Amino acid sequence: MSANSRMTVAVHALAWMALAERRGHAVLTSAEVAASVNTNPVIIRRCLGDLREAGLVRVRHGTGAGWSLARAPEAITLLQVHDAIGQQPPFGLHASEPNLECPVGKGIRPALSRLYGGIEQTMRRELAAISIADVLRDTLQARP
Amino acid sequence: MSANSRMTVAVHALAWMALAERRGHAVLTSAEVAASVNTNPVIIRRCLGDLREAGLVRVRHGTGAGWSLARAPEAITLLQVHDAIGQQPPFGLHASEPNLECPVGKGIRPALSRLYGGIEQTMRRELAAISIADVLRDTLQARP
């Protein structure tokens, strides 16, 4: 499995919370979410902790503690999730600075930065158009 | 160093080869390319080896050996480079299979696959619209 499943875990958790909320079970513990995602509760706590900092979920302490959505599923976009969990961009520049004596080495970084930035903007626009409610709806339609 | 710089290295190498070719120095050794990218010649050989398998560059052995473009810089798109070096998609699914007893766990993977696939398609379309010649032109215009 290629790296970066954090986006997937976060979206899965939010979709599950949205469904539970709709079923009248609004507060979930990290263990309950972890059971659906099939991972360790600490992974979920770390993930939901990021989402909480972004204001997407709320947490309750004490007896009967747990997590709940901070707003309607329709109002949570994948772009917000993407930013909340600090996803790294799809392309990176050179590991070590290129040779600036070479005309290509000198100009390639700004050129590629602009180029990569444009692609990233397009991706952000697509992510912004999709909400957790959309994902949940699509998820509940069983398909091969 | 954050992530995947392979795309950057490949594009840098091709742009540099395109410029050298235009200057009448069509055949470059891996050491010459490595000097511009500022990395080890083996890294370049591995990278150009991938590009050769995709038919984007040619290699010559024996005395005076080295690499040259297999076609005009205008005819090499970033999508071809992307595919040649086997870039991994920006998002990955779950590390371990989610709980299929849960309606979300059951349906989330196909839903996210479709979603991620759509985003990837958009990205591919953008990459296909940019050639090495475009990158070289942009690179040679020094800009802050």
Add this chain to the structure above:
DNA sequence: CCGGTTGTAACCGAAGATGTTACAGCGAGG
């Protein structure tokens, strides 16, 4: 055959992701 370069294997260290254990902190409810 020689000399220079490719093609690859083997290996290293750093970094990041995932998972696990352990434990202090918090607060709702008795």
Add this chain to the structure above:
DNA sequence: CCTCGCTGTAACATCTTCGGTTACAACCGG
């Protein structure tokens, strides 16, 4: 105000990947 359950986080163990390095056989033009 004490208890209990869950959060929040540190620490740590793997595992994988990546960039880098060394070494060496294969190749071929001259």
